[in-house]
Amino acid sequence: MARIVMKFGGTSMAGIERIRNVAERVKRETERGNEVAVVVSAMAGDTDRLVNFCREASSLYDPREYDVVVATGEQVTSGLLAIALQSLGVKARSWLGWQLPIRTNDAHASARIQDIDTEALIAAMAAGEVAVIPGFQGMAESGRVTTLGRGGSDTSAVAIAAAVKADRCDIYTDVDGVYTTDPRIVPRARKLAKVTYEEMLELASVGAKVLQTRSVGLAMKEGVRVQVLSSFDAPTDDETPGTMIVGDNEIEESEMERQRITGIALDKNEAKITLTEVPDRPGAVASIFAPLADANINVDVIVQNIAHDTGSTDVTFTVPGAELARAIDVLEKAQGSIGYGNLRHDTKICKVSVVGVGMRSHAGVASTMFTALAGRGINIQAIATSEIKVSVLIEEDYAELAVRVLHTAYGLDAPEALEA
C-alpha cells in the first residue's frame, strides 16, 4: 500500500465528462489499495475568466479581493470531483484551503505555503476516503483567502505530498511527460524519461508549461518524487509511464556527458520595462528593484547598458505580463527616488532558453545559439545565463521559429516525426 497524491490540471478538469474520467482514474488508484489525495485545478479557462473580471473591475485591484474571486475556480472543481467519485462508489470529500487549513503568508495573489495541517487529511485517507483538495489556495494568518499565483496547484500538490509523506506525487496534465520542447511547436520533440530537479526548474521557470517553478523547487527541497504524465492516455499497468523528475544522483555520468542540451523552453508571458537615464551611481539599481520586491513582483532578465557619457545608464528588465500594470505603478511612484528619465514598456517580447545539466562542462553552447538565431535574422534584445541555461529575449513574432531553429541546431529532433 502506498500513499499517492494525484494532481489534475485545468484541461483534465474542463467539463463534467473529463471530471468523470479523472474520477475513474482516481478510483483505479484506490483499487490498488492506495491511500489517495487529489489536488485539482480550475476548469481550463475559468481562472482567466475570473482574473479578467478583476481587471475589468479595476486595473489596480486589491489582491486580497482578487484572491477571494479567483480561488473559486478550484473550489468548484473540488466539489464536482467529490460528487463524481461518490457516484462511482468511491468515498470522497472536498477539503477547502481554509478548512484543512493550508496556511500561507499574506502575500496575496502570490502567497507561499508555510504549513499544512494534515491530521484530518491523514485520518480521512486512512479511513479509505479520498481527499479532494482545491489547488492554488490557502489561508493567511488574518483568516483571509490567499492564492499561490498562476500554476500554483502544482505547488499545492507537492506541498501536500511532502506534508503527508506521500510515496509519489503524480502530476496529470495535457502532455504525457516532459519534452525537449513544446511538441505543439516542434512535432519532432522527444519525451524525456528522466530530468533532474535542476533542469526541470529551468524548463519550468522559462515556460515549458508542464510544471510550475516553485513546485519543482519545493519537490527538490523536500525530496518529493514527482511524475509528470498524461490524463488523456489510456491507463497502463506500467508504474511510471510519464517523465520522472529525479535528483542529479539518479542521472548516470555517461548520460550527463552525452546530453549537452536537455531542452528548449519558451515563455511569452514576460513584459519588458526599460528605464532610461538612470543615474550611474552605487545604489541606483537597488532603488529600482527594492520597491518591486516589496510589491511581490518578480523580476527576471536584467540588463544594464554601459553608462552614457552623461553619467547615466539605461536599465532593462522583465516582469510577468500580469504584473506589468502594478510594476509601472510602483515605478512611477518611485520615480523621484530612483531619478530615471523615461519608462518604456513592451509586451511583444518572448524569452527562449536552452537548458541542460551537461552545459556546465561544455563550451560553445551560447555561440551555437547566437549563430543559429542570427542565421534566420532573429535579433537578440537581451541575454541572461545560468550554470545550466542560456536565455535570450527576442521579438514575440519570432517565438516559434526560434524554438524550431534551436531544437534542430542542438540535435534534439527525433529521428522522424512522431505518429499522431
Added chain:
Amino acid sequence: MARIVMKFGGTSMAGIERIRNVAERVKRETERGNEVAVVVSAMAGDTDRLVNFCREASSLYDPREYDVVVATGEQVTSGLLAIALQSLGVKARSWLGWQLPIRTNDAHASARIQDIDTEALIAAMAAGEVAVIPGFQGMAESGRVTTLGRGGSDTSAVAIAAAVKADRCDIYTDVDGVYTTDPRIVPRARKLAKVTYEEMLELASVGAKVLQTRSVGLAMKEGVRVQVLSSFDAPTDDETPGTMIVGDNEIEESEMERQRITGIALDKNEAKITLTEVPDRPGAVASIFAPLADANINVDVIVQNIAHDTGSTDVTFTVPGAELARAIDVLEKAQGSIGYGNLRHDTKICKVSVVGVGMRSHAGVASTMFTALAGRGINIQAIATSEIKVSVLIEEDYAELAVRVLHTAYGLDAPEALEA
C-alpha cells in the same frame, strides 16, 4: 446617521458594468453618512450554471459538495464589488460566510441561519468600511460550507439586517417594487406602495419572484423594515421609492375593506407527484411525508382523493422541481413501508394564486376564480386555500393566460397600459 443593509440580486450583479453601477449606488448611500453592509447574489445565470454542473456530475449529488460548488457564485461577486467600491475611493472588504461566520444548521442546500457573529462587521462599518457579504451561504457547525436554498440571498440580507439592528433593509432587484402580478406577464399590473408581511409571504411563496419566502417570514418575525426597489432606476432623493413591506397595523382599515385582492402570483417551479393505491388507513399519509421531511424536501399543495371501493386512495402533492429526483428516490425507497401502487410525476404544471388580506372578510373570491378559469377552458387539477389566498394547480401551458384572466377578473388592471 442610519445603518442600512443593501441587497442586490443576480441581474443587478450580471457583469462588471452593472457591478460598477451597484458600487455607485452604495457610494451614494455612504455619502449620506450611513453605515452600510451590502449583500450580493451571484451573477444572473451563474448559480444555474453551477447547479447544472452538479446535476451532470450525478443526479443524486451529495448536498455538502453541491454547497461547496454553488456557494462560489456569490463569493465571486462579493470580491468584485469590493474591488469596484475601492476603485471609487470607498473603503470596502468582503466577508465570506465562514469568515464572519454566518452559522447555519447542517441541512445542506437548504440550510437555516442560526446565528451571525456581528462583532467584526459592526466594528468595520463603524470604521467607515462597507462590508460586502455574499448572500446565500453560511457555515455548519461541522465547519463545512452551507447554502440556504435558491433565492437565499434575500434571507441573508434580512438576517444580517436583524443581527446588526439595521434601520432598513433595501432589496434592490430588477423590478421597482411589488406589483399586483408579474408585469412581464400583465403589462397593466400596478405597483403597490405597501404590502403586509403576510401578503408578501404568500406572494413570495407562490412565486412572485420578488423576495424569497423565508426572508419575508424572517423580516416579520424580527420586525425588519424591508423595502423592494429597482437597481436600474435612476437614484432619487425620495427616501422610499419602492414598495415598503409593513405590518398589518400600518395598513389602514379603509384600505383593507376596499382591497379584496392584492395580487396574482405564479409559480412554475413545482413538480407534481401522485402516489396511487395508497392504503386508506390512519398513518398512511404520514408515512409518505415523514421521509420527505427527513430529507428536507418541501411539500406544498397536497390533495387526497376519496377512497376507492378497494380501500385505497390516490395522494397528489407538489415538491420544488429541483427536488424531484431526490423526492422520487426517497419515495421509491419507502415504497415498502408506505405501500403505494405506482408513482407518477409531472413537471408540466404550474400554480396560480390570488392573494389578499381583504379576502378573509369576503366571500366569493374562490368562485370568481373558478368561473374565470372555466370561462377560458382551463382545467383545475388541484386546489389549496389559506386565510389570505386561493391557489390552483393547472397545466403549465396555460400559466400566463390564467394570470391575465384573473388579473382582469379581480379588477386589478391599471386604468391604461403603463408607459414603457
